[in-house]
């Protein structure tokens with residue numbers, strides 16, 4: 001699928017971006033809605049849109065790959081990330097070999113671009129155009145979290161019905177909810193109802 005087929009209209013992108021870390025938002029492509037699980041990735045196009053929304057544009061040339069390949073590789077990376085990040089949080093991280101497979105596929109070169117202010121900056125761009133290589137920057141962000149992240153700041157929303165992840169960058173490190181507007185208020189309303197029904 002040529003990457004240029006994907007719309008550049010960001011307003012149409014529905015993905016969750018409250019994780020404050022690319023690796024957290026990777027895990028947040030799966031969420032819970034009541035009793036059922038929601039997978040925001042159901043096609044290659046979904047994954048491409050997600051990469052676009054997170055400003056991961058790793059390839060210079062349009063990538064062409066078998067239908068479903070990007071989706072299956074992205075889901076594989078997500079389950080590796082979930083396993084490793086859970087172990088990291090529990091300080092039990094051991095075997096990282098599966099992540100290395102994704103990291104090794106990411107061969108990149110320096111890439112000069114102008115930023116939003118018209119200033120020139122050097123970024124990296126993927127040297128390969130396989131589905132696996134396209135996910136390289138995402139795999140790298142998982143690796144960076146394991147290397148530089150603070151395991152105590154890797155958190156899951158405290159609402160019992162929510163599974164969303166975030167990296168707590170608040171000053172006091174007391175963030176409890178994926179979003180105060182949704183889960184925080186839902187939880188407080190439920191506590192209030194409980195107190196008043198006694």
Ligand SMILES: [Zn+2]
Pocket residue numbers: 157158159162163164177178179183
């Ligand atoms: Zn939540």
